[in-house]
Amino acid sequence: QVQFVESGGGLVQPGGSLRLSCAASGFTSDVYAIGWFRQAPGKEREGVSILSTKDGKIYYADSVKGRFTISRDHAKDSVALQMNSLKPEDTATYYCAVRVFHSDYPQLAYEYDYWGQGTQVTVSS
Numbered sequence: 275q276v277q278f279v280e281s282g283g284g285l286v287q288p289g290g291s292l293r294l295s296c297a298a299s300g301f302t303s304d305v306y307a308i309g310w311f312r313q314a315p316g317k318e319r320e321g322v323s324i325l326s327t328k329d330g331k332i333y334y335a336d337s338v339k340g341r342f343t344i345s346r347d348h349a350k351d352s353v354a355l356q357m358n359s360l361k362p363e364d365t366a367t368y369y370c371a372v373r374v375f376h377s378d379y380p381q382l383a384y385e386y387d388y389w390g391q392g393t394q395v396t397v398s399s
């Protein structure tokens with residue numbers, strides 16, 4: 275049974291930092307990609323940062339480049355997202371996601387098979 279354990283969301287002031295963690299398990303096939311999407315009220319779900327497990331390629335949304343860093347945690351199929359210099363526009367529910375097939379488009383939410391329950395990130399003074 276697929277399970278996700280997400281943690282690290284919260285309330286932070288602009289310019290602050292948060293670290294999100296995602297531990298996924300229970301997959302019966304290889305994981306090709308694992309990473310983070312976010313969704314703000316009234317907006318579409320967008321890819322934030324994705325790690326391709328087969329070739330190590332990393333995707334970052336333009337809006338987070340230079341501020342966010344994704345990394346592989348010690349456990350298989352686990353990632354962390356270090357978020358620095360947070361802005362109010364980063365406020366959203368952040369979801370961990372896993373894809374079990376190859377894709378050339380890591381940022382497309384509809385290509386992901388499994389999703390975590392989400393963790394809220396609020397950036398406000």
